Amino acid sequence: MARSMHVRRPATLASLAAELGVSRTTVSNAYNRPDQLSPELRRRVLETARRLGYPGPDPVARSLRTRKAGAVGLLLTENLSYAFRDPAALGFLEGLALACEDAGTGLMLIPASPEREDVAAVHRAGVDGFVVYSVPDDDPHLAAVLERPVPTVVCDQPDIGNVDRVGIDDRSAMYELAQHLIAMGHRRVGVVCMRLARDRNDGYVSVDRQHAAHFHVQRARLAGLAMAFSEAGVDWSKVPVVERFDHNTASGEAAAAQVLDRDPSITALICTSDILALGAMNEAKRRGLRVPEDLTITGFDGIQEAERAGLTTVRQPVLEKGRAAGKLLLDVGERTRPRSVNLSTELITGTTAAAPRTIAEERWFGP
Known part of the structure; x- marks a missing residue:
């Protein structure tokens, strides 16, 4: 006769609270509102959770309850690798990531190849808002973003007038x-x-x-x-x-x-x-x-x-572009009209430009 195996059931929020002798709200606050607990109590909750195998609150259930995903979506109408290959895009991504870090929120990359029409990735994205990075004005992914009832910031292009924007002249x-x-x-x-x-x-x-x-x-x-x-x-x-x-x-x-x-x-x-x-x-x-x-x-x-x-x-200033876009999106203040951040540029006179060897000013292109 085969022996039955005892499978240990994973701990739940309720069982963890009972083990600690505290309320379920206290356990929840250890993960979601740590400022509500003393450092000693929060450390005891987290150590006991690890010992009992409690994985923490279900992020999906939490997002359904709070109606917040805790993440910003970055729409790139390029293949995903472009964000890590193109230096200007990489600088922008770093600046946006820094803004998200400062706000304690996540960052989700939503690549959309310029040669594909499928906008499902935009519809599926569980985000609290979008940063749209340099897309054409007729892009279907942009249209899908603007249909979502969440804040949106456009960086560089397109300048559509009714959405917050960060760019240069x-x-x-x-x-x-x-x-x-x-x-x-x-x-x-x-x-x-x-x-x-x-x-x-x-x-x-x-x-x-x-x-x-x-x-x-x-x-x-x-x-x-x-x-x-x-x-x-x-x-x-x-x-x-x-x-x-x-x-x-x-x-x-x-x-x-x-x-x-x-x-x-x-x-x-x-x-x-x-x-x-x-x-x-x-x-x-x-x-x-x-x-x-x-x-x-x-x-x-x-x-x-x-x-x-x-x-x-x-x-x-590509890094500052990303940081400004993130700050603009994550600013939860009252918005009465679209906002615009216009950053400065600098002409760099390097060594690859000089006067023509022969200044043939017969105005070949002229009238």
Whole structure:
């Protein structure tokens, strides 16, 4: 006859309270409201819980009771690995995590590939609010977020007017960089930009596509360039602008090659991110072009790798962006209208920009 095995049942909140001779509220407070107990009593509750195998309050039941998930959702319309691979995204993520740490709340990453329409991840996310990081204005995941009855903060893009937002003045920042190049004598330029829409386009960009870009940050940066060079007498419609869907150095290399193959006589290649600019520098080296003696190359973001390379760029406070977005979302004060935080940028005049070797000011692009 087989012997029956005695299986020890896990402790419950009630059995733990009975073992300690305290109320169930006291046990609950040890986990959820530790400030209500003396350090000695809380330590005794937690030590006894470990000895008896009590796992703590059920987080699902607690969220149902309090209607709080205890977490912020970060919507990235990229694959999850992008958040840990792209330096600007990584800096933003660090700043947001710091804000969550300060508030004692969790952080849930909600990746949504730009080539997928499924918004189930947004619907399933158990969060108290969303931070939306740099998405196009027609993204279905953004629409799904805005349907949720929770606070939302947008970082960078899109600027939709009725939602709290954190960002920079991309247009003015790029205008300042363009003026710096114009003052050096550059008129014959090319541009490499990040993706402008959700459809894949790895090629030249018309002025119409620039104006209709669903990624507002790229649209603003291109607009800043167009304004500055138009004021300097350059016909912007003749400036070669090449778009890349994927954001990596390989894309920067390929795009730079496309521009230089079309017009080897350009004196400056302006990139709308440092990652693309670093790729462009690789392509220039492959062609035997010296930077900046033969070709000026500029970027945007101010990542550490760009600083080490001496890149002329625009530094933006990516960590502070994340921290500001988190603080804005977690601020439970009265909200009567959408709030906006606009952070400052800094033009970094590195070693990759110089006056053209021959200042051919015949205004090739001019009227």
